[in-house]
Amino acid sequence: MSALLEVRDLHTHFFTRAGVVRAVEGVSFSLARGEILGLVGESGSGKSVTGFSLIGLVDPPGRIVSGSIRFDGQELVGLPQAAMRRLRGARIAMVFQDPAATLNPVLTIGQQMALAVRAHGRASEAAARDLAARTLTRVGIPDAAARLDAYPHEFSGGMRQRVAIATALLHGPELIVADEPTTALDVSIQAQILAEMKKLAKESGTALVWISHDLATVSSLADRVLVMYAGRIVESGGVSETLRAPRHPYTRGLLDSLPATARPGEKLNQIPGSTPSLLALPPGCPFAPRCPRADAACATDPPDVVTGGRLVRCHHPLAVAA
Amino acid sequence: MRPLSMPRYCVAMLGFIIQRLLQSLLVMLAMSALVFAGVYAIGNPIDVLISPDATQQIREDAIRHYGLDLPLWRQYLAFLGRLLAGDFGRSFVFDIPVLELVLARLPATLELALASVLIGAFIGIPLGIYAGYRPEAASSRAIMAVSVLGFSVPTFWVGLLLILTFAVNLDWLPAGDRGPVVEVFGVGWSFLTAEGLTFLILPALNLSLFKLAMMIRLARAGTREIMLTDTVKFARAAGLAEFTILRRHVLRLISIPLVTVFGLEFASTLAFAVVTETIFSWPGVGKLIIDSITSLDRPVMVAYLVLVAFLFVTINLVVDLSYALLDPRLRRGGRA
Ligand SMILES: Nc1ncnc2c1ncn2[C@@H]1O[C@H](COP(=O)(O)OP(=O)(O)OP(=O)(O)O)[C@@H](O)[C@H]1O
Ligand SMILES: [Mg+2]
Secondary structure, eight states, rough: OOSSSSEEEEEEEETTTEEEEEEEEEEEEOOTTTTTEEEEEETSSHHHHHHHHHHHHOOOEEHHHEEEEEEEEEOOTTTOOHHHHHBTTTEEEEEEEEEEHSOOSSOOHHHHHHHHHHHHHHHOOOHHHHHHHHHHTTTTOOTTHHHHOOGGGGOHHHHHHHHHHHHTTOOOSEEEESSTTEEETTTHHHHHHHHHHHHHHHHHOOEEEEEOHHHHHHHOOOSSEEEETTEEEEEEEEEEEEHHHSSSHHHHHHTSSSSGGGOSOOOOOOOOOOOOOOSSOOOOOOTGGGGOOOGGGGGGGGEEEEEEEEEEEEEOOOOOOO | OHHHHHHHHHHHHHHHHHHHHHHHHHHHHHHHHHHHHHTSSEEEEEHHHHHTTOOOOHHHHHHHOOOOOOOHHHHHHHHHHHHHHTOOOBBBBTBHHHHHHHHHHHHHHHHHHHHHHHHHHHHHHHHHHHHHHHHHHHHOOOOHHHHHHHHHOOOOHHHHHHHHIIISSSSOOOSOOOOOOEETTTTTESSSSSSHHHHHHHHHHHHHHHHHHHHHHHHHHHHHHHTTTTHHHHHHHTTOOOIIIIIOOOOOHHHHHHHHHHHHHHHHHHHOOOOHHTTTTTOOOHHHHHHHHHOOOHHHHHHHHHHHHHHHHHHHHHHHHHHHHHHHGOOOOOOO
């Protein structure tokens, strides 16, 4: 079966006054229909920019400088805006982090969803409301038809995010890019939404790119995981093998900094240092200055080491656990 | 408009309206006192009313006739009592009821002010949104240049230029005066006939330039800000066309400051269209007040200023109420 999404050597740069920010630098991955892909990394690693590149919404002064994004066989890089717009919301949808910021506070839920319905074809007022209500019901909003006339501020944070998810689901997209959609929510609500997203994706065969800096979330949801650092993918593979036995020292560091993996009483092992500026990255492995395993070899670009469906980009990968 | 939670909404709105009405009443009271005290200090109307060679007897009779012999506070109370009874007194100069005098002039100013604010809004808002949407485009820079002009070029100069161009040189439009009016509700309006409109157009354009500049600025600043928000990104992610995003999302989100300025500009134009009314010999209240100041026609001045205060208070009230319509978050339980 051919992949739904094929990203090859994607480069997305921001041409700022201070210089060129290489936010995405040579990212490649593919995604099958119905697959859930976790995209993790520290803040500033380029996860969101990767997501926006997929849906063709990179803000100026940024743009995709090279690479290829094939969606169901169609090349998206260089696609005219009008054609891209017809895909957005219809076949590729996106959900954002903060539902309080994404929904328009002065329009009712019904009005906003109707705009999204009509973005892809004519629909009568009644038909648009009906589709909106049915989709809201699917994401677990009770009494949806009556709630259409409510404003976003009349919903809780979790309910607002369900509205945003329902808006993304309206046209039954084949791919949803979800950019930290649960980060702004309470932990208990996070778990509910996660479970529902998983169910919805599996039911409808929608592929999901789930962006998160929270490895725990990704491990419970995703089939595969991509670990990003400084705009590159440093490790990828099946979610359970990768998180059980990471091969890149950065992934190891991310796991060690999780509260759940630390033994009680032990302090959390934060990765020393911070993410480098993308403006002037020195050659070689960008993680080397923070890496416990770094040596002279790391001054050159690390190779992609592929073994059994897993990829690691490192001169000194950790041994695969026996 | 909303079927949802109508009773709660209405109660909240009613409380809000009552609270604002009381506030407005206090403002009006304070204004009437200030206006009365202020105007009292200007000149002695008796000198204007009767010739200098009138006898002492005539002089004293006149003073008594107009109540000018009473202490200031008695005059104010009497004035306030008459105001409440709808009696603004008689003009010293024209010797007809002031209310009649002002109301005869008000429609002319009303339609001029409204026309100019509407022109400013209907042209300025779209231009401003466009300039905010495409801040780097050459056309946007041109729009901003127009708005700078609108702010900095004096009204009278533009007025003279308009007359020179469209009335004198091109001879397309009349240079001044009000032209024919149509009587509705017992008062005359220009905007109801094509010919009346030709008289309205130049003064309205003249007055609208500043409002246009203001609307452009506000709409542009608001649009620039909103375009960067996740609301717009999310709408784009849902596949909405750019025009739909501007019309349905952005316009609604920037409407509150626009409505505020619309209201304030409307009110201040009603009160202070003097320059334009003078240049175009437009028979509005602006001309009336200037005439009454030069002739020290105190009742007219007082009535006019009270009327202006009343218009401001009313328009502010309407603007505040429209906030609640425009921003649903304000509808819950009124505001403190
Ligand atoms: N509009 C922009 N102009 C300039 N640089 C940008 C812009 N947007 C993003 N970047 C840069 O791109 C890099 C990647 O940003 P991105 O938002 O993808 O990070 P992220 O992994 O999503 O982080 P977070 O977890 O904080 O959301 C950052 O260094 C950021 O500074
Ligand atoms: Mg991000």
